[in-house]
Amino acid sequence: MSCAFTLEHYCEILENALKAGYAFQGFHQLASTRARQVLYLRHDLDVCLEEALDMADREAELGVRATYFVLVNSPIYNLLSKDSLELVRHIQTKGHWIGLHIDPGLFSSIDTFQVENGVLQLIEFYRSRIPLVPVVSFHRPVAEVLGRDFSSFISTYSLHFFKEVKYISDSRGIWKEGCPCQILSHGLYPAVQMLVHPIWWGTSETESLAHRLHRLLGSRLDCFKQYLGENIEPIGKLLQREGI
Numbered sequence: 433m434s435c436a437f438t439l440e441h442y443c444e445i446l447e448n449a450l451k452a453g454y455a456f457q458g459f460h461q462l463a464s465t466r467a468r469q470v471l472y473l474r475h476d477l478d479v480c481l482e483e484a485l486d487m488a489d490r491e492a493e494l495g496v497r498a499t500y501f502v503l504v505n506s507p508i509y510n511l512l513s514k515d516s517l518e519l520v521r522h523i524q525t526k527g528h529w530i531g532l533h534i535d536p537g538l539f540s541s542i543d544t545f546q547v548e549n550g551v552l553q554l555i556e557f558y559r560s561r562i563p564l565v566p567v568v569s570f571h572r573p574v575a576e577v578l579g580r581d582f583s584s585f586i587s588t589y590s591l592h593f594f595k596e597v598k599y600i601s602d603s604r605g606i607w608k609e610g611c612p613c614q615i616l617s618h619g620l621y622p623a624v625q626m627l628v629h630p631i632w633w634g635t636s637e638t639e640s641l642a643h644r645l646h647r648l649l650g651s652r653l654d655c656f657k658q659y660l661g662e663n664i665e666p667i668g669k670l671l672q673r674e675g676i
Contacts, residue, residue, distance in 0.1 A: 435611035436637045437602075439486055442628070446496050448617035454624070456496045458529050459567040459586050459593065471616070472597065472625045473498035474588060476533050476569055480509055480648065481519040483630040492526035501533035501569040501588075502562075504554055508652065512561060515655075520562055531567040532558060542576045552584055593625050601627040605641065 435441060449456075454471040473491075475498055477484055484500060491498055500523050502511055509516055520530055532554060536542050539550040551568055558564060567586045570577050579591045588594070598621035600612050609615065612626060634644050661668035 434637065435613060437605060437632050437634060438637055438639075439490060439633050439635060441613070442487065442633055443490055443494065445611070445613045445616065446491065446494050448613050450494065450496070452617055452619040454616065454619070456498070458497065458499055458565060459531075459588060460529070460565045468622070469619055470623045472588075472593065472623075474569060474625060474627045475500045476571065476627065476629055477502050478506070478533070478571065478629065479631045480652070481516055481523075482651065483648070484523060485519065486635075487628075487630045487633065488523045488526045488528055491528070497527050497529065499529040499531050499565065499567060499569075501531045501567075503533040503535075503571060504558065505535055505538060511558070517561065524563065529565045529567070530562055531565050531569060533569050533571050535571040536574050536577055537572070542574055544576075544580065544582070547577065548582050548584060551582070555585060588625065588627075597621075597623040597625045599625050599627075602629055602632055603627070605629075605632040 449471055452469065454469045456471050456473055459472055459474075473496065475484060475487065477500060481502070488498075488500070500520075502520060503509075504511060511517075511520075524530060532551075534551060534554060536547060539546045555564060555566065555568075566584070567588065569588045573589050577587065578589050579595055580587065581590045581592075586593075593599075600607070600609065600615065612624075615621070616624065631644070631648075632641075634641075657671060661671050
C-alpha cells in the first residue's frame with residue numbers, strides 16, 4: 433500500500449477505519465453508546481469547492497459521512513453564487529453535513545463574547561440559504577479559540593474535540609505523525625478527529641501538486657473569463673475578438 437496523497441489511498445484509509453470498527457459521526461451528534469470507536473471526519477474547503485466533489489462521492493460510496501466546512505470570506509470563491517450553492521447541495525445529497533469555516537480575524541475583537549455573537553450572526557445569515565449544522569471550524573485559529581467551548585455552537589477546536597479526542601491533520605500536505613492508514617487500522621485511539629483538505633489529494637501518484645495547482649488555476653481562470661464575458665459586454669466582445 434503506497435501512502436501517496438491519492439484518492440485511491442484516501443479510500444484505503446477510510447476502509448481501514450471501517451474495518452477497525454470506527455463509526456463516522458458528525459460533530460453535532462452525541463457519540464453512539466454502542467460504538468467502540470468514533471471518527472469525526474472533517475474537510476476545510478479553503479481554496480475551492482470543486483476539489484471536494486470526488487472526495488464526497490467516494491466517501492458516500494463507502495457509506496462514510498463527513499462534515500464539509502465552507503469558507504465564508506474566501507477571496508477565491510463566492511459561497512452565495514449559483515455555482516457554489518449547486519456544489520454545496522451536491523455534497524449534501526451524498527449525505528454529508530455542511531458547517532461554516534470562519535476566520536476569527538473577521539471580528540473586531542477576539543474575545544469570547546465577540547466571537548460567539550459574530551459566529552451566530554453568520555450562521556443565521558447562511559442558514560437561510562444553506563442547510564447548516566451548528567458546527568464551526570475556525571480558519572487559521574488563534575490561541576483565543578483553541579480549546580475553548582461556546583454555548584450556542586460547536587467548535588471543532590473545543591476542549592473536547594481538540595484536546596480529549598485524538599487530532600490528526602494533513603495540513604500543508606503532511607501527516608505529522610505518519611499516514612493515518614496504520615493509526616486507524618490498529619484502532620489506537622477510541623475517538624479521532626481527522627482533518628483532510630481535498631486540495632492535497634490527486635487522482636493518481638503521477639499527478640504532482642504542481643499539476644493540480646495548474647489545473648485549479650486554469651479552471652478558476654475559465655470561470656473568471658466566463659463571468660466577464662457574460663456580464664460585461666465590451667469585455668465579452670474583446671475576449672471573443674481575441675479568441676481568449
